[in-house]
Amino acid sequence: MNIKSIFYFLAINLIFISCKKDDDAIVIAPPTDLSEILVDDEAALQAYFSTHFYNYEDFENPAEDFDYKIVFGTISGANSDKISLLNSEGFGFKTVKVKSENVGITEGDEEIDHKLYYLVAREGIGATTTIADSTYVRYQGELLNGTIFNSYAAPIWFDLPDLVTGVIGFAQGITAFKGGGPGSVNEDGTVKIEDYGIGAIFMPSALGYYAAEQTNIPAYSPMIFKIDLLAVNQTDHDNDGIPSYLEDVDGDGRLNNDNTDSVDEEKAFVFIPNYLDPDDDGDNTPTSEEIDIVNGEVVFRDTDNDGIPDHLDPDTK
Structure with a gap:
């Protein structure tokens, strides 16, 4: 991916408004400093990586009925022997460790690097993805506590340049994956695509919605996107x-x-x-x-x- 990006996002200019009970005066508070939130988000992501694993064994030796879905679990109890997202590489599995790229975010005249993390369970055999492409994706968005805030079980097309002015982490992270092989048409008219890219993107809040609250997404929330990248179209x-x-x-x-x-x-x-x-x-x-x-x-x-x-x-x- 090796992409350095400066993201001018609207959330920096957002304000939070609350009312005092005694005189109904409006109190305006600016967003928390980007550098301060970065420390908190990075700590939260590292804690998640060190205490969670994903179903790497299913991907290493898939059963005949395996649905090729990413599943995250906590390392405890019956899963105490599982290998964490931080430490899994080097234990005989092809790619089961989160990797990262820096994405630059500006605050005033300063550029601050934020780490965007991604996990490639299966790279895919199709076209390589660039930040300019149109992508055909299934995904599920969730918070670090497991709350699901958005999900598309049916694939949807995303034009990645549009996302760079919104959830930049999604647009940047998906370039770590490739699309699937050529699709085949089933008897019922549906299209079957195999060997597509599967994985997850983990991002600090500044690469997502930052201070802007969304439905089921509190302000300053790091996010996870589980993705299936089915197809990639090069664009002009x-x-x-x-x-x-x-x-x-x-x-x-x-x-x-x-x-x-x-x-x-x-x-x-x-x-x-x-x-x-x-x-x-x-x-x-x-x-x-x-x-x-x-x-x-x-x-x-x-x-x-x-x-x-x-x-x-x-x-x-």
């Missing part, structure tokens, strides 16, 4: 011939902050990110006419050899 949102993942110009893992249009100060300037803009440099020549497609691959021209591809260079016509 603006149909300019360049796959959207290649329009992350600064390479930070987000598409919504990349805009290379030339700016005319005398005209109103509308921010349209490159992946949604069919004329990336604003020179009135469509991007599709400033690139070449060779054997199905995009080739970026640099006609004036200035190191800037033609489709990003308004000086090149």
Whole structure:
């Protein structure tokens, strides 16, 4: 995944309003500092990882009727000998330990790294996922105490760039998985997909909803998403011939902050990110006419050899 991302989220600007009983005055309190919540969230996630396991043995030697669902349990009683999510790697199982990536979140002028954790029970055999893709997913969202706050038993399509401005942890974490194999049509018209990616994403609250309370999700709640990634579609949102993942110009893992249009100060300037803009440099020549497609691959021209591809260079016509 190796993606460093800066997430400007609305929750930082939220306020909590309460009323005093004596005079009904409104008391406004700002959200708790991001750095303070980060410490609490990280401690809560580490405690969960050290005291919980998942059904790794089922995935290692699946029974004929195994439903390939992730199940988490507490290491106690009859399960006292289970291997925790922190320590399971190296005990003969292929991939049963949580891994992490840093995701940068801004607070004022400071960028603070937050760890996004993911568990790959089965990677999948299909297409690799990027932050720009459309994904066909089943999932269940739950809190660390096991409370389920959302669930889709039937698959749903998610356009990942949309999620980066919401639950960034989901959009970033799912890139650790691949889709399934080619689907086959059953006699009843349903489609069967096998060998898809299965796992879970664990995120601190700043990569989720942070201070914004949601239904069954209190403010500052770390979250878990169990996922089945069935299919991945590479996208070209603006149909300019360049796959959207290649329009992350600064390479930070987000598409919504990349805009290379030339700016005319005398005209109103509308921010349209490159992946949604069919004329990336604003020179009135469509991007599709400033690139070449060779054997199905995009080739970026640099006609004036200035190191800037033609489709990003308004000086090149």
